[in-house]
Amino acid sequence: MIYTVTFNPSLDYIVSVDDFTLGRVNRTTKELVYPGGKGVNVSLVLKNLGLENTALGFTAGFTGTEIERGLKEWGCLTDFIRIPEGMSRINMKLRSREESEINGQGPKISEEALEELYQKLDAMEPEDVLVLAGSIPNSMPNSSYEQILARVQAKNVRAVVDATGDLLVNVLKYHPFLIKPNNHELEEIFHVPMDSQETIVKHAKKMQEMGAQNVLISMAGDGAILVAADGSVWQSPAPKGKVVNSVGAGDSMVAGFITGYLKSKSYEEAFHMGICTGSASAFSERLATQAEVDGILEQMGWK
Numbered sequence: 406m407i408y409t410v411t412f413n414p415s416l417d418y419i420v421s422v423d424d425f426t427l428g429r430v431n432r433t434t435k436e437l438v439y440p441g442g443k444g445v446n447v448s449l450v451l452k453n454l455g456l457e458n459t460a461l462g463f464t465a466g467f468t469g470t471e472i473e474r475g476l477k478e479w480g481c482l483t484d485f486i487r488i489p490e491g492m493s494r495i496n497m498k499l500r501s502r503e504e505s506e507i508n509g510q511g512p513k514i515s516e517e518a519l520e521e522l523y524q525k526l527d528a529m530e531p532e533d534v535l536v537l538a539g540s541i542p543n544s545m546p547n548s549s550y551e552q553i554l555a556r557v558q559a560k561n562v563r564a565v566v567d568a569t570g571d572l573l574v575n576v577l578k579y580h581p582f583l584i585k586p587n588n589h590e591l592e593e594i595f596h597v598p599m600d601s602q603e604t605i606v607k608h609a610k611k612m613q614e615m616g617a618q619n620v621l622i623s624m625a626g627d628g629a630i631l632v633a634a635d636g637s638v639w640q641s642p643a644p645k646g647k648v649v650n651s652v653g654a655g656d657s658m659v660a661g662f663i664t665g666y667l668k669s670k671s672y673e674e675a676f677h678m679g680i681c682t683g684s685a686s687a688f689s690e691r692l693a694t695q696a697e698v699d700g701i702l703e704q705m706g707w708k
């Protein structure tokens with residue numbers, strides 16, 4: 406089974422404003438509301454690509470109810486822990502001349518709720534995939550992902566971590582199967598400008614020395630680089646197309662990589678699936694479908 410864990414799921418409120426002006430009343434030309442959060446998006450895309458999975462994490466309030474409803478409507482299995490106080494966050498994505506995001510904090514998660522999550526994860530079996538993705542509420546320690554991986558370490562599960570800063574660095578000693586920082590996140594970790602492929606590969610290899618198996622560096626419209634567990638390095642420009650909604654492109658890439666790897670056991674194919682799934686999401690209003698991914702694989706000459 407594949408499990409995704411989203412500590413801090415969201416309702417993504419994506420608004421388009423023609424000419425956004427700070428300090429004025431601005432009116433939208435379009436509004437969309439979708440369940441979001443990194444693990445949630447990974448679950449939705451895995452389902453689109455034909456992989457059953459269970460979305461875990463914490464939800465609260467009416468927003469939490471809507472997030473769970475949206476996932477179920479999509480056909481995903483869910484097993485969230487309800488937090489009795491507060492509400493799941495609403496993350497605002499503003500599309501105007503530039504794209505800006507305001508991501509909320511989310512509800513406070515108690516020790517008891519965390520223990521409940523641990524107990525759910527105790528059901529995991531060897532070869533299961535565990536995706537830990539996204540930020541954690543700021544009331545929680547940066548060791549939260551690390552604690553989960555310590556708990557499931559003996560089970561020999563494949564861990565995938567998509568997080569930033571210390572949350573990511575702290576898990577490397579547990580040898581996650583895949584990490585997917587983007588180039589900016591890699592810069593923040595090493596305090597070095599990632600201005601060439603050589604520099605990116607060098608620092609991706611450092612993440613391997615720190616424990617990661619596969620390091621996938623996404624670079625939005627500039628494509629991606631994979632330094633694979635077997636030492637091979639794969640690089641590709643991004644597929645060409647019109648960007649419609651890039652929210653969830655990174656999460657889609659993670660889902661695509663997992664799907665590609667589980668189906669082929671080939672790092673090259675996993676990389677290709679990752680890139681094409683990321684771009685398929687960026688080129689559509691909603692998240693990538695199998696047909697959209699197939700179309701881009703063909704366009705790239707990979708199918």
Ligand SMILES: Nc1ncnc2c1ncn2[C@@H]1O[C@H](COP(=O)(O)OP(=O)(O)O)[C@@H](O)[C@H]1O
Pocket residue numbers: 587623624625626627628629643644645646648651653654655656658679680681682683684687
């Ligand atoms: N503007 C774009 N054009 C084409 N593909 C894109 C674009 N933005 C994202 N993608 C695809 O999605 C992948 C992940 O996007 P990225 O923005 O780097 O992730 P994140 O959202 O995690 O920062 C990219 O490697 C690329 O394949």
Ligand SMILES: O=P(O)(O)OC[C@H]1O[C@](O)(COP(=O)(O)O)[C@@H](O)[C@@H]1O
Pocket residue numbers: 413415417440441442443444446496508538539540541651652653654655656657
């Ligand atoms: O947990 P974080 O880092 O605040 O990010 C949450 C946001 O990221 C998303 O999962 C999108 O992520 P990507 O665009 O990086 O794939 C949104 O759905 C959500 O609002």
